[in-house]
Amino acid sequence: MSGIEPSFWEELRRSTQARIGLGRTGDSLPTRRVLEFRSAHAAARDAVHMPLDVRALAAQVREIGIGEPAVVTSQASSRAEYLRRPDLGRVPRDLSSITTGEFDVGLVLADGLSPRALMDHGAGLLAALVSELSEQYSLAPPVIATEARVALGDHLARAMGARTVVVMIGERPGLSVADSLGIYLTHLPAPGTPDSGRNCISNIHPPDGLDYARSAHIVARLISGARELGASGVALKDTSRAAEVEAEDTLTID
Incomplete structure (x- = not known):
């Protein structure tokens, strides 16, 4: 070098x-590179331990207009316990605030391992999902989940009466990105669903990562495929890019 x-x-x-x-x-x-590394490491640690501003996020979510957001927490009693006991983050403490009905899709905003990511991108990503999905599917009122792991969404979906649950969750911060969101989509979710039954879209953090509109488009394609297949996870593939390539090829030929 x-x-x-x-x-x-x-x-x-x-x-x-x-x-x-x-x-x-x-x-x-x-020295410059050493200091950059230490700064990135500190930002990653801060992103993990930053408390989620639930009130501010709820206000942003409320403005999107799909109902009053419910707030649910897991059985982890503190951030420290959440980090030590992933199992507690998968189980809700109380579901009494959830609006029950029959919905095609349930939308969950979870802090995960980066509350900062949810604060930075949660409302924008939710708005893109609502714009993409609302004309075709019935959407349950949104849920904000704290001290949450992905599998918490299975319990929330059952309480909501949602056939498909879309969990937007803060991803584990790294030394390059501390505010990245991931989406986990599960069709016909139930407590105990294995990770192989979910589809993941990761690295959502515009302008450097995947943008909101593109993420929402992929989710819409996956939901359509899951409903046709009757399942999500390893049996379901994202074909959204393939369809775009075929369209581009057709335009080129024409």
């Missing part, structure tokens, strides 16, 4: 958030 011009790495860094071409000073990294 020492023989490569610094401008080469600068050009590559503009196209990735990965930590590449860091250089060296003797047997160590340059």
Whole structure:
């Protein structure tokens, strides 16, 4: 690496958030790179431990107009216990605030391992999902879940009466991205559903990651496929990009 011009790495860094071409000073990294690493590590730790501002998020969700958001917490009594006991994050403490009915889709906003990601992107992603789904499917009033793991959505879906649950959840922060959201989609969810029964869309954090509209489009395609197949997970594939490629090829041929 020492023989490569610094401008080469600068050009590559503009196209990735990965930590590449860091250089060296003797047997160590340059001081600048060490400080950048420590800053990224601190941001990742802060994202995990940042408390979710439920009131502010609920106000943003309320403005989207699909009902008053319910707030549910898991059986983890604190953030520290949530991190030590993933099993407690999968089970709700109380479901009395959930609106029960019969809905095609239930939408859950969960803090997960990055409450910061949910605060930064949750409302925007929810709005995109509502815009994409509301004309074709009935949507349950949204739920905000704290100290939550993905499987908590199975219990919430049963309480809502939702055939498909879409859980938007803060992903584990890394040294490149601390505010990334993931979506986990489960069709016909029930407590005890294995991870193989879910579809995941990850790395949602515009402008550097997947954007809201594209994520919502993929979700819509997956829901359509799950309803046709009668299942989600490993048996269900995202064909949204393939359809776009076919359309592009048709336009090129024409």
